[in-house]
Amino acid sequence: MKASNSLWRDYLGARVPDVLGDEIEKFEQQISLKKQGKLDDKVFAETRLRRGVYGQRYDNGHRHDGITQRTLNYPQGELTKGPNTLWDAPGMQRIKIPFGGLNASQLETLAELAEEYSDGIAHVTTRQDFQLHFVHLEDTPSLMRRLAAAGITTREACGNTVRNVTACPYAGVCRDESFDVTPHARATAYFLLGHPDTQNFGRKFKIAFSGCETKGCGLARMHDIGAIAQVREVGGQKKRGFRIFVGGGLGPVPQQARLFDDFLPEEELLPLCQAIGRVFARLGEKKNRNTARLKFLVSKLGIEEFKRVVKEERACLEPDPSWTDWIPRVASFTERPLKEPGLLPISPAGPGDFARWHSSNVYPQRQEGFAAITVALPMGDITSDQLRALADIARKYTRETVRTTVEQNIVLRWISQKDLPALYRDLQSAGLASPGAGTISDITVCPGTDTCKLGISSSRGLASELRRQFSENGLAAGEAVSGLHIKISGCFNSCGQHHIADLGFYGVSRNKGGYQVPHFQVLLGGQWTDNAGAYGLAIGAVPSKRIPEAVERITSRYLKNRLDGESFQAFVKRIGKAECKAMLEDLMAVPPHDADPSFYTDWADAREYTTGDLGVGECAGEVVSELDFQLAACDREVFEAQLHLEKGDLAKAAEVAYQSMLDGARTLLKRSSLAPPAQADQVVETFRRDFYDTELFFDRFVGGNIANYFFKAHERRGQTHDAETARQLVEEAQLFLEAVHSCHMKLSAQPVA
Amino acid sequence: MSTSLNPQHFQVKIFASPPWPDDLGAAIPVFHRWIQQRALPELLIDVADYRHVPAGPGVVLVAHEAFYSLDMRRNRLGLQYSRRAALEGTTESKLRQAMDAALLACSKLESEPEFAGSLRFNTGALEIRVNDRLLAPNTPETWANLRPAIDSCLDAIWGRGAYRIEPSGDARELFAVHAVVGELQPG
Numbered sequence: 001m002k003a004s005n006s007l008w009r010d011y012l013g014a015r016v017p018d019v020l021g022d023e024i025e026k027f028e029q030q031i032s033l034k035k036q037g038k039l040d041d042k043v044f045a046e047t048r049l050r051r052g053v054y055g056q057r058y059d060n061g062h063r064h065d066g067i068t069q070r071t072l073n074y075p076q077g078e079l080t081k082g083p084n085t086l087w088d089a090p091g092m093q094r095i096k097i098p099f100g101g102l103n104a105s106q107l108e109t110l111a112e113l114a115e116e117y118s119d120g121i122a123h124v125t126t127r128q129d130f131q132l133h134f135v136h137l138e139d140t141p142s143l144m145r146r147l148a149a150a151g152i153t154t155r156e157a158c159g160n161t162v163r164n165v166t167a168c169p170y171a172g173v174c175r176d177e178s179f180d181v182t183p184h185a186r187a188t189a190y191f192l193l194g195h196p197d198t199q200n201f202g203r204k205f206k207i208a209f210s211g212c213e214t215k216g217c218g219l220a221r222m223h224d225i226g227a228i229a230q231v232r233e234v235g236g237q238k239k240r241g242f243r244i245f246v247g248g249g250l251g252p253v254p255q256q257a258r259l260f261d262d263f264l265p266e267e268e269l270l271p272l273c274q275a276i277g278r279v280f281a282r283l284g285e286k287k288n289r290n291t292a293r294l295k296f297l298v299s300k301l302g303i304e305e306f307k308r309v310v311k312e313e314r315a316c317l318e319p320d321p322s323w324t325d326w327i328p329r330v331a332s333f334t335e336r337p338l339k340e341p342g343l344l345p346i347s348p349a350g351p352g353d354f355a356r357w358h359s360s361n362v363y364p365q366r367q368e369g370f371a372a373i374t375v376a377l378p379m380g381d382i383t384s385d386q387l388r389a390l391a392d393i394a395r396k397y398t399r400e401t402v403r404t405t406v407e408q409n410i411v412l413r414w415i416s417q418k419d420l421p422a423l424y425r426d427l428q429s430a431g432l433a434s435p436g437a438g439t440i441s442d443i444t445v446c447p448g449t450d451t452c453k454l455g456i457s458s459s460r461g462l463a464s465e466l467r468r469q470f471s472e473n474g475l476a477a478g479e480a481v482s483g484l485h486i487k488i489s490g491c492f493n494s495c496g497q498h499h500i501a502d503l504g505f506y507g508v509s510r511n512k513g514g515y516q517v518p519h520f521q522v523l524l525g526g527q528w529t530d531n532a533g534a535y536g537l538a539i540g541a542v543p544s545k546r547i548p549e550a551v552e553r554i555t556s557r558y559l560k561n562r563l564d565g566e567s568f569q570a571f572v573k574r575i576g577k578a579e580c581k582a583m584l585e586d587l588m589a590v591p592p593h594d595a596d597p598s599f600y601t602d603w604a605d606a607r608e609y610t611t612g613d614l615g616v617g618e619c620a621g622e623v624v625s626e627l628d629f630q631l632a633a634c635d636r637e638v639f640e641a642q643l644h645l646e647k648g649d650l651a652k653a654a655e656v657a658y659q660s661m662l663d664g665a666r667t668l669l670k671r672s673s674l675a676p677p678a679q680a681d682q683v684v685e686t687f688r689r690d691f692y693d694t695e696l697f698f699d700r701f702v703g704g705n706i707a708n709y710f711f712k713a714h715e716r717r718g719q720t721h722d723a724e725t726a727r728q729l730v731e732e733a734q735l736f737l738e739a740v741h742s743c744h745m746k747l748s749a750q751p752v753a
Numbered sequence: 754m755s756t757s758l759n760p761q762h763f764q765v766k767i768f769a770s771p772p773w774p775d776d777l778g779a780a781i782p783v784f785h786r787w788i789q790q791r792a793l794p795e796l797l798i799d800v801a802d803y804r805h806v807p808a809g810p811g812v813v814l815v816a817h818e819a820f821y822s823l824d825m826r827r828n829r830l831g832l833q834y835s836r837r838a839a840l841e842g843t844t845e846s847k848l849r850q851a852m853d854a855a856l857l858a859c860s861k862l863e864s865e866p867e868f869a870g871s872l873r874f875n876t877g878a879l880e881i882r883v884n885d886r887l888l889a890p891n892t893p894e895t896w897a898n899l900r901p902a903i904d905s906c907l908d909a910i911w912g913r914g915a916y917r918i919e920p921s922g923d924a925r926e927l928f929a930v931h932a933v934v935g936e937l938q939p940g
Contacts, residue, residue: 431807
């Protein structure tokens with residue numbers, strides 16, 4: 001904890017706006033009350049989450065060091081900052097950056113905070129936020145005051161709130177946009193921040209703006225509310241508005257957003273967001289977190305009923321001047337350049353790798369003579385020194401027009417094209433001139449097992465290894481392959497947005513001979529463009545250490561067998577998922593521990609992945625082998641369901657997906673009975689009794705929610721499905737089987753009676 | 754800055770002598786082993802890998818009280834000890850604690866088989882920073898205030914008059930000084 005914490009309030013004085021200062025003061029008091037034992041754990045946890053103060057891996061005070069489970073004896077012992085979260089354990093601070101917009105001073109402030117309260121690294125997230133890791137709770141009020149003095153709040157960065165409102169980082173300079181959505185994103189972010197109608201959600205709520213239909217920069221279709229700019233002629237006049245999508249989301253069970261309104265005039269934007277917020281607060285699920293996102297409410301009500309309820313709510317709203325008072329000022333948000341427009345010489349004698357950098361990192365703006373350039377950050381990481389250097393560069397070449405991106409990079413806008421060689425040199429001096437922005441080596445990745453409590457496999461370790469191999473082996477050679485997107489999540493929660501990548505991966509684990517082995521599920525054919533236009537489907541789980549080989553094999557096959565001009569999505573669709581799986585089948589095997597122990601550690605982690613999960617006794621080993629075999633059969637079933645889905649046979653897909661869940665449950669029942677029931681009703685009843693009611697199946701974080709997918713599928717078996725519900729059932733079956741694997745591994749670690 | 758406020762968070766970086774190891778990844782198993790063996794006085798928690806960041810913190814051993822990093826800041830390899838938890842005592846004793854912790858880590862790293870003679874630290878060249886801008890801004894006043902404590906520590910390890918020392922960095926950066934036995938190398 002910093003010795004200067006008590007001094008920042010007075011030092012900053014009036015530089016902290018009163019509203020933010022009061023909020024931080026209250027938060028500081030709550031920290032004090034919690035320390036005195038006068039606040040409930042759950043209440044305080046949600047309080048700090050709403051200030052962006054998150055927990056981090058091992059914050060329950062336990063860590064497996066590769067040999068044994070160790071207790072981390074922090075100085076303040078059992079004092080907690082939430083359920084199972086120790087006070088002294090390092091945490092993560094998320095910092096909201098609405099639409100990713102930053103100025104140079106803010107970059108400098110972030111540099112200071114990363115240095116003083118974290119480990120010298122600031123991390124750009126997939127929601128255009130920044131995150132600092134290894135932060136002590138008691139440092140957070142000072143950190144927040146310093147941000148507030150720079151015009152940044154962490155309010156509602158986490159918790160069941162409206163999260164950072166994202167927008168295309170090229171808004172205002174894009175060649176394809178209908179209009180600049182920056183003022184609309186800004187107005188929405190600040191209108192909803194702390195709004196009384198957004199304080200009682202059962203789950204988080206995400207909003208995104210895109211200026212065009214076709215690109216992926218805004219990802220509007222994977223959001224609770226996605227707004228895509230439209231211009232229409234109304235009464236002979238051009239009018240700004242939005243196509244509004246609702247109920248999209250990734251997470252364990254991804255859903256494409258549904259069209260709510262083909263054209264919503266801009267003056268209706270904020271009242272509609274407010275009305276949807278009120279409906280979500282009133283009708284959204286509150287008890288079961290796993291079904292509490294807006295997408296479940298939209299599915300439950302149906303889009304037409306959802307529209308009706310929202311429109312009814314809209315009609316009841318008291319008019320609020322702040323709905324529209326910003327609209328006359330829209331033009332004032334337009335950015336201006338610092339320098340005169342210019343042209344790059346036809347054959348620029350650029351320094352070093354300038355040509356390569358120029359081809360991937362420079363985007364010619366629609367304003368002639370200017371370019372937006374991407375600073376490609378490795379896995380979203382940037383040092384304090386680099387942030388300061390970037391602040392200098394932003395001042396030197398622009399009017400501090402900086403944006404973070406959902407691809408975890410930073411974009412500098414309004415660079416006069418004649419300045420590009422000099423700018424490149426300055427970036428190079430700061431270690432910020434990596435080429436390859438938006439290419440296969442520019443991997444999007446969540447924190448995974450590095451710092452996230454939910455991480456299963458090392459997403460950053462894998463991303464780092466892939467980046468290294470692309471760089472050394474030239475794997476990304478060839479334009480067709482270099483344009484692909486890779487996105488990696490450490491678990492099924494999809495913070496790395498794996499569903500919308502050409503090649504997506506999410507962390508899972510598998511059992512081999514009584515050892516746990518880190519794996520990644522491979523998803524192919526997701527679509528980043530068209531605002532996250534399609535989601536990939538799982539092909540199968542490959543050991544972490546073989547993912548680079550899998551990537552090489554997939555990309556080589558695409559290069560070799562693609563038809564003229566064929567996109568990766570079209571290629572995957574043409575060869576089919578069965579062929580995709582066949583391509584990777586041999587890579588799915590895991591050598592025995594004795595033959596190659598490297599498979600049993602994760603990337604960039606020397607520890608044995610799960611020594612504590614070793615099975616005991618030879619008899620237990622035999623039982624495990626049989627069950628593993630049956631679980632593999634269940635995996636094949638769910639894959640078969642995906643194939644039926646791919647062919648459009650929705651009924652068969654649903655039937656097989658349900659069957660895979662039933663067989664998965666029955667496999668678990670075999671742990672305690674040589675002859676588990678065969679009848680579906682009995683399987684469900686016994687599973688409920690032996691695994692759900694006993695909480696054996698429960699996960700530390702999601703409890704028994706995944707079992708509910710199975711119970712629901714059983715209740716609804718035989719019902720007809722549309723494409724969306726069939727797809728959802730297949731996704732849920734996949735998740736249920738992952739949970740069966742986890743439960744089986746957990747129980748295998750215990751001595752068999 | 755007031756001397757009565759007693760800066761807490763010293764950082765000491767001891768520079769490595771070239772040639773440097775090709776890959777700092779060797780530090781990952783070493784740091785994990787130190788956690789298993791509880792090889793340092795602090796509560797050791799985890800290892801963070803930032804090798805992908807140019808001129809970054811490299812590989813970090815995260816402890817409750819401090820970070821130990823095989824650090825590449827300014828493209829200069831060194832072992833940095835960065836104090837996080839408060840300590841009792843004088844400014845001089847706190848700086849001395851940070852120096853001792855850094856020197857101990859250097860000595861241990863050099864003897865680890867993963868580095869097999871490929872990593873050597875120059876214990877005659879170091880950087881001292883204070884990781885708290887409010888208590889120790891990078892100004893001549895801070896330098897004047899801290900100089901007696903810094904000199905006293907360096908006199909103790911190198912001998913009075915055996916080294917050169919000068920402040921470094923701009924006003925936005927943490928207060929920092931470079932010290933080197935004999936001639937000062939540009940930082």
